[in-house]
Amino acid sequence: MAEARKRRRRKRSPGWLSRREYALKLRCERWGVPYTKVSRAAVFRRDGYVCQLCSEPIDRALRYPNPRSASLDHVVPLSHGPGTPGHVLSNCQTAHFGCNASKGNRV
Template identity: 45%
Template sequence: MRGGSVASHCSRACYDRTKGDVRRARERAVEREPIYRARVFQRDDWRCHLCGEAIDRSSVAPSPLAPTLDHVVPIAKGGGHTMANIRAAHFLCNSSKSDQLEWSPAA
């Protein structure tokens, strides 16, 4: 809470992590809304939506098991920067998926 309202980011570092996604969404004119990282990880029960394994809460990128947010339909392919299009993922899984629509850990 800041100034009586709910802040969209918990810290400056959290804000900085999302600037690129918001900029890309604006440039491609796709739908965008505020993203709450903590809510996404809680909603997804700290599980990677790509491989199904637990995400290490204490890891920091570029650690392979670090928590990241993945756009299910990438912004580059027309997906929005919305809570409905974002899922929790490992850094390694998300990096491997890149901007692909379909991906599996064995690929």
């Protein structure tokens, strides 16, 4: 007889948070920084779909994992821990996925 496969269970997000937002909330709790629900679309509209790191426009049709696709960047990274702004609207900005990845956890 074949052994029963063990299934890895994911933590389920509450109904009011998407899986992505729930993972972000858990990251904020781990680093001890504040979390507020921030709309990615609102941040992208506020910044006019322009990368705040390289100042070049972002093509809305591109999707992850394309390095020129839109991503949400934290001005002060969450990993800097307590005493930082955390995941709030004023600490979020629009960036190309590639620019955000190359920035790392620098300010």
